Amino acid sequence: MKNNVIEVKSVFKYYGEVLAVNGVTLTVFKGETLGLIGHNGAGKSTLFKMMLGLIPTTSGEIVINGTPVQGNAFRELRRSIGYLPENVVFYDNLTGLETLQFFAELKGCAHEALLPLLEKVGLIHAANRRVDGYSKGMRQRLGFAQALLGKPRILFLDEPTTGLDPEGIREFYAILHELNVQGVTVIITSHILSEIQERVQRLAVLKSGKIQALGTVQELRESVDLPLTIHVRQHGSAETLMSTLQGITFEALSVESGVAIIRCHRAQKMEVLRRLGALGNALEDVIVKEPTLEDVFLGYAGLGA
Amino acid sequence: MSTIEISQIKVIASKEFRDRIRNRWVIAVAIIFTAFALAIAYFGAAQQGEVGLRGIEVTIASLVSLVIYLIPLIALILGYDAIVGERERGSLDLLLSMPITRLELILGKFLGLSAALASATLAGFGLVGVWLSYQIGIGALYHYAGFMVSAILLGMVFLSLAVMVSVISKDRAQASGGAISVWFLFVLVYDLILLGLLVLSGGSVGETLFPFLLLLNPADIFRILNIFSTQDLQVFYGLTTVFPISLSNPWLMGAMMITWIIMPLTIALWRFK
Numbered sequence: 001m002k003n004n005v006i007e008v009k010s011v012f013k014y015y016g017e018v019l020a021v022n023g024v025t026l027t028v029f030k031g032e033t034l035g036l037i038g039h040n041g042a043g044k045s046t047l048f049k050m051m052l053g054l055i056p057t058t059s060g061e062i063v064i065n066g067t068p069v070q071g072n073a074f075r076e077l078r079r080s081i082g083y084l085p086e087n088v089v090f091y092d093n094l095t096g097l098e099t100l101q102f103f104a105e106l107k108g109c110a111h112e113a114l115l116p117l118l119e120k121v122g123l124i125h126a127a128n129r130r131v132d133g134y135s136k137g138m139r140q141r142l143g144f145a146q147a148l149l150g151k152p153r154i155l156f157l158d159e160p161t162t163g164l165d166p167e168g169i170r171e172f173y174a175i176l177h178e179l180n181v182q183g184v185t186v187i188i189t190s191h192i193l194s195e196i197q198e199r200v201q202r203l204a205v206l207k208s209g210k211i212q213a214l215g216t217v218q219e220l221r222e223s224v225d226l227p228l229t230i231h232v233r234q235h236g237s238a239e240t241l242m243s244t245l246q247g248i249t250f251e252a253l254s255v256e257s258g259v260a261i262i263r264c265h266r267a268q269k270m271e272v273l274r275r276l277g278a279l280g281n282a283l284e285d286v287i288v289k290e291p292t293l294e295d296v297f298l299g300y301a302g303l304g305a
Numbered sequence: 306m307s308t309i310e311i312s313q314i315k316v317i318a319s320k321e322f323r324d325r326i327r328n329r330w331v332i333a334v335a336i337i338f339t340a341f342a343l344a345i346a347y348f349g350a351a352q353q354g355e356v357g358l359r360g361i362e363v364t365i366a367s368l369v370s371l372v373i374y375l376i377p378l379i380a381l382i383l384g385y386d387a388i389v390g391e392r393e394r395g396s397l398d399l400l401l402s403m404p405i406t407r408l409e410l411i412l413g414k415f416l417g418l419s420a421a422l423a424s425a426t427l428a429g430f431g432l433v434g435v436w437l438s439y440q441i442g443i444g445a446l447y448h449y450a451g452f453m454v455s456a457i458l459l460g461m462v463f464l465s466l467a468v469m470v471s472v473i474s475k476d477r478a479q480a481s482g483g484a485i486s487v488w489f490l491f492v493l494v495y496d497l498i499l500l501g502l503l504v505l506s507g508g509s510v511g512e513t514l515f516p517f518l519l520l521l522n523p524a525d526i527f528r529i530l531n532i533f534s535t536q537d538l539q540v541f542y543g544l545t546t547v548f549p550i551s552l553s554n555p556w557l558m559g560a561m562m563i564t565w566i567i568m569p570l571t572i573a574l575w576r577f578k
Contacts (some may be wrong), residue, residue, distance in 0.1 A: 052398075056578075085398050087393070087395060091324075093328065106317075106404065
């Protein structure tokens with residue numbers, strides 16, 4: 001049985017006349033990593049802030065571990081929640097270590113844990129340098145270290161890899177994987193969909209304050225039924241290929257410098273491959289390309305637009 | 306109402322205080338206070354054609370007229386940024402995601418900044434006080450200590466107002482405008498309006514209403530608190546004619562100051578969303 005860690009129950013948020021979050025219902029299970037996708041202004045950060053109890057909902061309720069986030073009892077729970085805001089900002093006059101000390105004191109965790117934490121995010125060499133000399137990537141690493149203070153059981157990460165170089169991104173996800181193994185529940189937002197699709201168990205697509213889709217990457221792909229692309233390289237003539245595939249209705253079929261590019265629906269995939277098999281030795285290479293999450297996302301973003 | 310955790314207030318307050326020590330704010334303001342206090346103590350009677358030290362009462366009276374302008378201004382500049390600065394920089398969300406309540410955050414900011422201002426006041430005027438006690442006599446210290454305590458209270462009142470302005474302002478520009486308006490209102494405009502009222506009504510509001518109207522301005526409370534401390538000054542200022550002696554009890558005045566500290570903070574907490 002799955003444990004519900006975060007329950008968002010028909011939440012609406014109005015800023016004056018503007019509807020920022022439009023009836024979101026969402027459950028996050030214990031130990032899962034959930035990706036939250038949406039264009040800028042889709043309501044991701046607003047939803048995050050409501051989940052953290054930073055701003056009130058207009059209507060609806062958010063409960064974490066059975067505790068309403070707007071209630072007084074939520075304070076204790078905050079000690080076990082880590083939050084990395086989008087474009088995290090620190091105090092320029094403090095060093096990296098002092099920054100962590102400040103937040104550690106607020107969270108009530110031991111100072112001995114701070115240097116190992118800086119080591120973990122690769123900032124130990126800059127521990128005693130002032131934050132105003134930090135690069136964007138270093139600030140982001142410090143932000144991540146801050147979110148990990150006090151061994152949180154729930155992590156909210158808003159665009160966590162912004163400003164990180166590929167090495168930094170790799171290290172970040174390695175740590176995230178480690179936490180995932182330890183059963184930490186993670187909610188993460190990102191623009192870089194190809195980066196996050198391999199690393200989350202489920203995805204929620206947010207558009208105009210509404211959840212458009214929710215499920216595993218595979219479920220989302222299948223539900224939108226975006227066409228697959230099949231690249232075929234062969235010795236024979238284009239006509240032979242056409243006649244082999246006769247009778248199948250394609251989305252598109254084109255030949256570019258000797259490579260035939262076929263776009264067809266998922267249901268037709270096996271039929272196409274069987275026919276191609278009939279080409280025998282004339283067939284040089286077949287590449288099947290699944291739609292990327294970007295395609296899915298853009299597909300969703302296009303729905304009802 | 307949730308419980309208040311003193312430790313959280315302490316964390317915020319010590320950070321604010323440490324910041325002001327480290328960026329040399331405290332030492333800079335202390336030097337300004339020392340320089341002004343020395344100049345006033347020595348040259349304060351220059352208008353009467355003489356220089357040099359005078360009695361402690363007259364010295365305090367001169368210092369009061371300086372402090373009444375300077376301390377509110379410094380307190381407002383120190384505090385207007387407290388909350389709106391965090392909000393505008395984008396560090397407020399992270400701060401509030403910590404296990405801290407808004408009340409604790411406001412109190413921590415206020416107390417930390419108060420400690421910085423109090424340190425600068427004590428260091429700046431204290432140094433001059435020690436020197437005065439050598440020159441004029443140890444007895445002078447009693448009144449002078451009272452003056453310093455009331456100056457610190459005055460600073461705290463305007464810090465409290467600054468924190469309130471900081472909470473209700475949308476951005477730093479608005480907050481700085483608000484802070485300057487508070488200064489103009491209480492330090493310059495309020496007394497002018499009262500005076501105008503007094504003259505217009507031919508003195509008829511004076512009898513009963515006037516003393517209470519004075520209590521609505523913390524700067525006036527500060528003035529009354531210091532000037533009523535000695536008989537000489539009461540005569541010197543002719544204040545007894547408009548202000549009943551029964552209201553001049555320093556404890557009552559002190560309580561009014563404390564009320565003036567608590568009220569803006571309460572409004573700040575109420576408006577802090």
